[in-house]
Amino acid sequence: MGIDLSVNLGGLVMKNPVTVASGTFAAGQEYGDFIDLNELGALTTKGVSLNGWGGNDAPRIAETPSGILNSIGLQNPGVASLKQHELKALEAYTVPVIVNVSGHSFDEYIKVIESLESCNRVDAYEVNISCPNVDEGGMTFGTHAPSVEKIVGMCRRATKRPLIVKLTPNVTDITEIARAAEAGGADAISLINTVLGMAINAQTRKPELARVVGGLSGPAIKPIALRMVWQVHQAVSVPILGMGGISSGTDAIEFMLAGATAVAVGIANFIDPRSTMHVIEGIRSYCQLNGVDDVTTLIGGLQC
């Protein structure tokens, strides 16, 4: 039986539902020793800002029960460098590329997108609105629905390419934010980014991260991510890119049943650099065993 694993994520056609979570996969080159990047449904690059950021001091990671905290701080060399090096290197591949976009101001997001519009190696944007927003006094863009609608609307006008908006889970009502993103013109919604957390070393009486707080990800947050995907699936009509603790085909199926059209593998890449391939194989064998010949029939198929 030929199983159709392809999905359409808001205009981005993926031959299977699996991409990587931004920031866990750089721009792919490091994983080239372990997998064929062309086997991915799409490749999502590390967040890029206009002129680059240095990121936070080390230590930048801490291990927590079934998860990790990170405070990389969106270190990146800026969009010009991304185009010149990473996106250039990706010309040797056919995998669709999603570029994750960051900014500290409304304007910065737009400038990054504008700079990427000329580049053919960009197939879609994933706009990360979890950054602190200088325009609105440091509050994260993504926690305030009117800001979300505004920034998404501005990005929308800057590009015709598929526009994925990535939400932070650190909000009271994720559906309100998702609706704002949809209203602003998002083609798809990506969730979840990391959950704000903290770890302390009782012996040294210091935080484990130099930055004190950081973002929690990994299996620990999977229940939170699944819940938000399910809530958002009921609240909006655009497709969802689900992530948070996915490391197996079964995890991916759970996200699809909750309402995700595609999924991203994050810190599982650190544990096993071939994780993405295991997830794709796991989805395929689930479909085989369960007589699913079109993976899209699983989307939102939760029975409750």
Place this chain on the structure above:
Amino acid sequence: MGIDLSVNLGGLVMKNPVTVASGTFAAGQEYGDFIDLNELGALTTKGVSLNGWGGNDAPRIAETPSGILNSIGLQNPGVASLKQHELKALEAYTVPVIVNVSGHSFDEYIKVIESLESCNRVDAYEVNISCPNVDEGGMTFGTHAPSVEKIVGMCRRATKRPLIVKLTPNVTDITEIARAAEAGGADAISLINTVLGMAINAQTRKPELARVVGGLSGPAIKPIALRMVWQVHQAVSVPILGMGGISSGTDAIEFMLAGATAVAVGIANFIDPRSTMHVIEGIRSYCQLNGVDDVTTLIGGLQC
């Protein structure tokens, strides 16, 4: 060296900083085979409402990575039954008792407290404002600062006993809610309640919980809890009762360094019914090894 482990939680004097998380310990009797209840700093009872609730259908729990989801749904026999049976049974003990109070309306909370005012076996109230609020259209009381201030103010007027307000972590800004509770007259703030999550069985395509969503607790959420305790410690001046994944003395010390005056042991009781005693012993030996002769000197002692 005599180590002073006693703390004062907003007027409630505890001989050590350790109580139990409401709902994980019933009213203590079940643990009497394993520990001496009088060794606890305080005993917190399962949430009680005015006339009792039946709770949700089974399955009510699901195991998740380093955590569990529960959807007990605040099953309880009502305040009259609590007074007649559980609080009566606790007369055989000297341990201070914190009664956890639930309600679906402003009025219900007050009626529960009023009913308990005559009972001498109540030493403090912990008001759980994570219930859906019928007065405000089903939205959880605890996610809306004005409602929080209002309900806390009403409880405040109903009692002179120490009033602990327990916050839900499912909010954008925990400090805003904590400040509202303080403004309403809370003597202490308790956090965190469970994080809203979900688990799915890919084989059956059904949610693992009959109620679909449930509350995540255990080690998985410890980083989130620590972060919120630390944020709230900086935002308010009332003491904090910290909880979320505590199972060892080291965990407890981390919460105290982040700003907690006392701590509660939750699902760790399920894993080891003697957990509370291990936590108390662990705190004591940390103090011994580190030359701490008064445990209160650790509160908020994080160096960052």
Place this chain on the structure above:
Amino acid sequence: MSKLVEGICPIISNEEVGPRLFLMRLDAPHCAQSIEPGQFIHVSVPGIEGHVLRRPFSVYDTDGKSIISILYQVVGFGTDRMTELVPGDRMSVIGAIGHGWIVPNDAHRVLLVGGGVGSAPLFLLARKLKEQHIDTDVVIGAQTLDALVTYEDFRNVIEHAPIACTDDGSFGVSGFCTIPVQRLLGTTSYDMVFCCGPEPLMHAVSDQCRDAQIPCQISMEKRMACGIGACLSCVVDTIHGKRRACVDGPVFKSEEVVW
């Protein structure tokens, strides 16, 4: 129910006895000496630190002094890990927990129905019935012959040979336990039926017993957190409202259960 005790118990043996079926013997005097048929233990499996809950298992057998055994099926992470444990490894065991089977004082003849590993909590009961000289029929079912691992044990303890059912017909009756049960209920007058197995089986046997007007007890398997009555995770809907499977059960009168 006697006082609950937690003990750190050395494993005496841990053997594969059928497809994904293992028999583990533990040195657990605190349970062995007080156990009643139908009670269970709540164990903390070592080396599954990312899986935070204990696992409940019926006590299969005991020497009444220090050894208890459990018959377990590998169904998930914890039971899979249990198969790797070797003699000398230790597990924390809380028990024995719960209300077990209640044998009526005036019982003369009873029927035991066990589906799959559901026969585990019935074996100690069979022993007790033997001691009390109560005439006992046993129906046990499994998917295949090699999964029918309790057959010999029951045959050695009860007078009549157990009636076996296999889903694939590889031994005994071909099909579910309900087939011989229906026949037996029609031909024999039982004072009580004791049933444990998958919930659909227990439901079906309960209905058969109700129709035959024979009282029936069933043992409920509910997901458990504390296992000692404190958390209200394991509730069973009964005509008296919600009851905790761990301490109000696991055995319930079938006519009291609301399915």
Place this chain on the structure above:
Amino acid sequence: MSKLVEGICPIISNEEVGPRLFLMRLDAPHCAQSIEPGQFIHVSVPGIEGHVLRRPFSVYDTDGKSIISILYQVVGFGTDRMTELVPGDRMSVIGAIGHGWIVPNDAHRVLLVGGGVGSAPLFLLARKLKEQHIDTDVVIGAQTLDALVTYEDFRNVIEHAPIACTDDGSFGVSGFCTIPVQRLLGTTSYDMVFCCGPEPLMHAVSDQCRDAQIPCQISMEKRMACGIGACLSCVVDTIHGKRRACVDGPVFKSEEVVW
């Protein structure tokens, strides 16, 4: 750095060699054949499923064909679990990773300084220096004599006896490695100092070398997630900006590090 490979490697032996110090030998041909002194492997410790990260360890020794060994100290959950592994158990190993020590072409005499298990990545280097006939002094330190487990190995490989330091004075110099290092830097003209150990030691030796105007290389231990250059967890501040310890290091020129 050659192509990275992940292999599932059987453990050959795993022995306690000192207080909380173990030597583990692994069958890892993919590393054994390409390893360069100072490189490390990134291992996934089996049975720590609630702890999600791999653990990095320097390669201590190799037969150049199939066997590599690591010398590890028990400091936390993962290393504690590693001590329980027995021959035949398997670990996933990624490696060999990173830029190791660079021996200048014209070097005649060099100094190796290893504090604690920091001497681990220096042993393969000592072997290489021996092959290249480069005169090598070694200073190694440990808290106590019984923790000075690499002493014999170094003595068997290098010409001069290693200079040992113990914090408690139970053997060799009493105190930190910096004491003999200071003396040696004053009396011998080295072409390079190679140092690995706790960060304060590396900082101190870097300063000593700077003052003595001798180039120094250090191996940075940073917490690592991916271990292959993708996540930017392991950054070291250098005069060229932030560099990744895993693939841009772990060995850095000490004068480039911003402490």
